[in-house]
Amino acid sequence: MTAAATPMLELRHLSKIYGVDEAKVYALNDVNLSVQKGEFIAVMGPSGSGKSSAMNILGCLDTPTSGQYLLFGTDVTGLDRDQRALLRRHFLGFIFQGFNLLARTTALENVELPLIYQGIPAEERRERSMDALIKVGLQGRADHRPSELSGGQQQRVAIARAIVTKPGLILADEPTGNLDSARGREIMELLVQLNREEGLSVLMVTHEPDMADYANRIVTFVDGKIQSDKVRDRHAA
Amino acid sequence: MLLEALRLALSTVFRNKLRSFLTVLGIVIGVASVIAMVTVGQGSTAQVQSDVASLGSNLLMIRPGAPGRGPGGGSNDATPLTLADMQALLRYVPDIVAATPSSSRSQTVVFGEMNHTVQVTGTDDAYFGIRGWTLDFGRIFSDGEMRIGTPVCVLGTTTSVALIGEGNPVGTTIRVGKISCEVIGLLAKREASTFGQDDNDIIVMPLKAFQRRISGNKNVQSISVTFRDGAKAEDVTTQIQSLMRERRKLTGDQSDDFNVFDMKQISSVLTGITGVLTGLLSAVAAISLLVGGIGIMNIMLVSVTERTREIGIRMAVGATESQVLMQFLVEAIVLSLIGGILGILLGLGLGALGSYALNIGFLPDYRIVVASFIFSAVVGVVFGYFPARRAARLDPIEALRHQ
Known part of the structure; x- marks a missing residue:
């Protein structure tokens, strides 16, 4: 696969419209974006600028009103709910502001969750989840529940x-x-490390310029359009 | 995947023990009442059937009195039966293979210090065969004793134990009413009882002795006949009725002043009543199962709302609609099956207790247990489907935003 020839994901003339007729609101208005494998992109912009709408569509949680979304060169715009669930299951990973861990469930079980839906056998599930916990520096916390962990750990x-x-x-x-900013920086460093060492592509919404500094490309949304798209040297990398 | 759903459902159910228990209580009560009803109902039906079987097969009973007033109804004012009636029946109704007269009266019997009130029956030697009695000790009446009315008697075990004690009573002399009577035999103990009466509390003596010394008349209270195998009870009854009408000089428009009972028919009526009662009570129990199911649906809906965020997380990491649906459906089924199992155990316990209290056999029916189990699962599917579908249809973005 030639990464340069086929972008990992591509948005073509993508629009998302809420409401009808007079009440029409363009959450996204003719957005074009192309992301290569291995990029670490920060998406910035004021609230209501369309960055969340864009993330929902990129995450296959929502569908655009018009335009095309190509993931690994394939148009995924017209897929139904279950097909989009399968895309999320196999190709996408989510990190949320509120962590969104299952309460009353151990760290290990939380990490295993996507593998359960992939149908991975219990033994392998456990091994891979332990490996993932080691990668994020949480070996020894596998049996802790979210309420027993700090925000950073969660x-x-x-x-x-x-x-x-x-x-x-x-x-x-x-x-x-x-x-807090110290924990935030630790998380960012972890993401940068995973981006570099594991070749993970990261698309991150943030409104904190400090955090955006960790990215090697910053895309800024204003009023549903991309206002600027800058490739830059990574901060402190 | 189903296994994972099952594991998840079990952990969710057991995490909220009190809530789960309250949720399934409706199902528990419903299933328990169905099982207890049916168990007790079957026990009493079997009891009635064995009572009737103990009366002997192909048995008809003729009593004086107009029909429709139940056994013994109206017998006082009707022309009594006589031994001649019995002999006529034996002679002119070819299907009848045996007949025995009987008259009974309650008497106080005394032996030494002991006294006991018991039903004393005067009859002939055919009585034992027709009523299916066998002897443990001694003998039945001889022809001579029947002819001259010798005061000899055969005791039931309860009577014998009450008067004389355990063991062989043959040879002792007891006082029956005003007469002395020699004990010549002991009946074998019979397990069944006739509609609640103890069959083993009985004294049997020759009819002639009974008529002469106890009743003081020549009447026969009832005639029991057995008919040959293959003959129909209805046909034999018709033949008996026409013969008896002739003997009692009833003209065409006069109705019968005697009664022919088919004991099997009486048993089927009784069994029918028990069946109807069981059916009615089971219908009430089924309604409580319905209410139980609605309880499960209610809690599952609350659960879906409470766990909206969890559903969103599961969808974000790739759960399909059908997987979310399956998770909640399996949870509802697990809940209702737990309710079903608890209900089955409780129902069997109550059934055993009820059977013991009513002094009937404990007859659990595995079919109703299996049916209850399956029905609980069906309740889970039916009442779990709507909440599960609601969970599966959630918009993942909305669900993740839910607090």
Whole structure:
């Protein structure tokens, strides 16, 4: 596969419209974006700028009103709910601002969750989940429940859950939003490390310029359009 | 995947023990009542059937009195039966193979210090065969004793034990009412009882002795006949009726002043009543199962709302609609099956207790147990489907945003 020839994902004239007629709101208005494998992109913009809408569509959680979304060169725009679920299961990993771990469930079981839906046998599931927890520095915390972990640790569990399926792309929605700046930087360093060492592509929504500095490309949304798209040297990398 | 869903459902159910228990309580009560009803119902049906079987097969009973007033109804004002009636029946109704007269009266019997009130029956030697009695000790009446009315008697085990004690009573002399009577035999103990009466509390003596010394008349209270195998009870009854009408000089428009009972028919009526009662009570129990199912649906809907975020997370990591549906459906089924199993255990326990209290056999029916189990699962599917579908149809974006 020639990475340069086929972008990992590509948005073509993508629009998302809420409401009808007079009440029409363009959440996304003719967006074009192309992401290569291995990129670490920060998506910035004020609230209501369309960055969340874009993330939902990129994460196959939502469908665009018009335009095309190509994932690994394949048009996924017209897929139904179950087909999109399968795309998420095999190709995408999610990290949320609020961690979104299952309460009353151990760290290990949280990480195993996507593998259960992949139908991986219990033994292999356990091994791979332990490996993922080790990668995020949580060996020894496998049996802890989210309530027994700090915010930073919870986000690490979430990252382990996102990478355990070895997805092509990690979608992170304000991953440091609920953390203090020191913990936030630790999480960012972990993401950078995974991006470099594991070749994971990362698309991260953030409104904190400090955090965006860790990315090697910054895309800024304003009023449903991409205002700027800058490739840059990574901060402190 | 199904195994995972099952594991997940079990852990969810057991995590909220109290809530799960309250949720399934409706099912528990419903299933338990069905099982207890049916168990007790079957026990009493079997009891009635064995009572009737103990009366002997192909048995008809003729009593004086107009029909429709139940056994013994109206017998006082009707022309009594006589031994001649019995002999006529034996002679002119070819299907009848045996007949025995009997008259009974309650008497106080005394032996030494002991006294006991018991039903004393005067009859002939055919009685034992027709009623299916065998002897443990001694003998039945001889022809001579029947002819001259010698006061000899055969005791039931309960009577014998009450008066004389355990063991062989043959040879002792007891007082029956005003007469002395020599014990010549002991009946074998019979397990069944006739509609609640103890069959083993009985004294049998020759009819002539009974008529002369106890009743003081020549009446026969009832005639029991057995008919040959293959003959129909209805046909034999018709023949008996026409003969008896002739003997009692009833003209065409007069109705019968005697009664022919088919004991099997009485048993089927009784069994029918038990069946109807069981059916009615089971219908009530089925309604409580319905209510139980609605309880499960209610809690599952609450559960779906509470776990909206969890559903969103599962969808984000790749759960399909059918997988989410399956998770909640399996949970509902697990809940209702737990309810079903608890209900089966409780129902069998109550059934055993009820059978013991009513002094009937404990007859659990495995079919109703299996049916209850399957029915609980069906309740889970039916009432779990709607909440599960609601979970499966959630929009993952909305679900993830849910607090």
